[in-house]
Amino acid sequence: MTGDESHKVMVAGRGGPEVLTYTAVELAEPGPGEVRIRSEACGVSAYDAMLRQYAFPGAPKPPYAPGEDVVGVVDAVGDRVVAPVVGDRVAAWTFGDAGCYAEHVVVDAERAVPVPGDLDAPDAVALVVNYLTAHAAMHAAAGVENGERVLIHGAAGGVGSALVQLGAVAGLEMYGTASGHNQEIVAELGAIPIDYRNEDFVARIRELTGDGVDVVFDVIGGGRQMWRSARCLRKGGRLLLLGMAAANRKGRGVIPGSLLVVGLVNVLPNGKRSPGMPSLDKHAADNMDWYRNTLAEMFELASSGKMKPLVADRIPLAEAGRAHELMAAGGYAGKIVLMAGD
Numbered sequence: 001m002t003g004d005e006s007h008k009v010m011v012a013g014r015g016g017p018e019v020l021t022y023t024a025v026e027l028a029e030p031g032p033g034e035v036r037i038r039s040e041a042c043g044v045s046a047y048d049a050m051l052r053q054y055a056f057p058g059a060p061k062p063p064y065a066p067g068e069d070v071v072g073v074v075d076a077v078g079d080r081v082v083a084p085v086v087g088d089r090v091a092a093w094t095f096g097d098a099g100c101y102a103e104h105v106v107v108d109a110e111r112a113v114p115v116p117g118d119l120d121a122p123d124a125v126a127l128v129v130n131y132l133t134a135h136a137a138m139h140a141a142a143g144v145e146n147g148e149r150v151l152i153h154g155a156a157g158g159v160g161s162a163l164v165q166l167g168a169v170a171g172l173e174m175y176g177t178a179s180g181h182n183q184e185i186v187a188e189l190g191a192i193p194i195d196y197r198n199e200d201f202v203a204r205i206r207e208l209t210g211d212g213v214d215v216v217f218d219v220i221g222g223g224r225q226m227w228r229s230a231r232c233l234r235k236g237g238r239l240l241l242l243g244m245a246a247a248n249r250k251g252r253g254v255i256p257g258s259l260l261v262v263g264l265v266n267v268l269p270n271g272k273r274s275p276g277m278p279s280l281d282k283h284a285a286d287n288m289d290w291y292r293n294t295l296a297e298m299f300e301l302a303s304s305g306k307m308k309p310l311v312a313d314r315i316p317l318a319e320a321g322r323a324h325e326l327m328a329a330g331g332y333a334g335k336i337v338l339m340a341g342d
């Protein structure tokens, strides 16, 4: 190694958490229009675990550095960059490209959004990809309206807890599924909790609402799960498939069943439909103002205390494998965060 040194976590090959290795690399220089961020906190997501385990069209091929979001301080800028400047504290999402489990991350300058000084790095990073996803699902895809009733699955998870918090801001009546130990957290966030492991959520929704909900946000996936979600909808209701967290436990087999139900809901003559979720990277790349303004709004809501992102755990970057083990074991609430420089 000739220049300055940095470290990143690499996925050495597809497999379990043990394929994550902490590696010394040469410090990358930002190119024209780019900035380099010295990481404080890097976000971990169920999507990272899915990519680590399975090959998908468009997925990065090992070896690659995983991770989609980061918060830190700009320590170098490339040519033609006007803002941010060295020393600014920023958050960034890599728009579908991985690379954030790293001490230094180079991104396009326009993707680096200022973070208020009073916001903790783990809280700020928890607001990036999960809240952008939740915002796009709620507003661009489902078009929720004040007073509508919604069911949010995985309501104590990263995306689910973001949906519940944004739902509270949007004035929705909310029901959220979670394991027994997370019922209180879901209630505190503002949704009526349903213990999906011990209760039939379809029956419970009928009992609580009478005719069902206007929207179901499903991050779990699988044919049976999605069909049961569709049954929770009242006439005119919308079913949103946002993720397939079930793949982490049940494998890729959950994908065809999920897509089949989406297709069926759209063709059956029962007034229900399943609008497509926009691809988040394309949605953001096509709407840079939306990306920057939504993130700024999230930071403002958190900074003013109107929203409090859930941080499940803070784990040193060098121990990223432990973060993935924790994710596989389940039982946590919110976003797992890797701390750089610890």
Ligand SMILES: NC(=O)c1ccc[n+]([C@@H]2O[C@H](COP(=O)([O-])OP(=O)(O)OC[C@H]3O[C@@H](n4cnc5c(N)ncnc54)[C@H](OP(=O)(O)O)[C@@H]3O)[C@@H](O)[C@H]2O)c1
Residues within 6 Å of the ligand: 044, 045, 046, 047, 048, 050, 129, 130, 133, 153, 154, 155, 156, 157, 158, 159, 160, 177, 178, 179, 182, 196, 219, 220, 225, 242, 243, 244, 245, 246, 277, 279, 280, 327, 330, 331, 332, 333, 334, 335
């Ligand atoms: N569309 C997009 O752009 C986008 C963006 C980000 C993430 N995603 C996807 O969204 C999914 C969730 O991601 P995440 O980061 O929020 O994951 P996460 O933090 O691990 O949350 C998943 C949650 O689901 C719960 N859960 C598991 N099985 C369940 C079931 N059958 N019913 C109800 N809850 C269940 C888990 O709780 P317990 O452990 O208590 O069971 C956990 O709280 C992933 O598939 C991810 O790839 C999509």
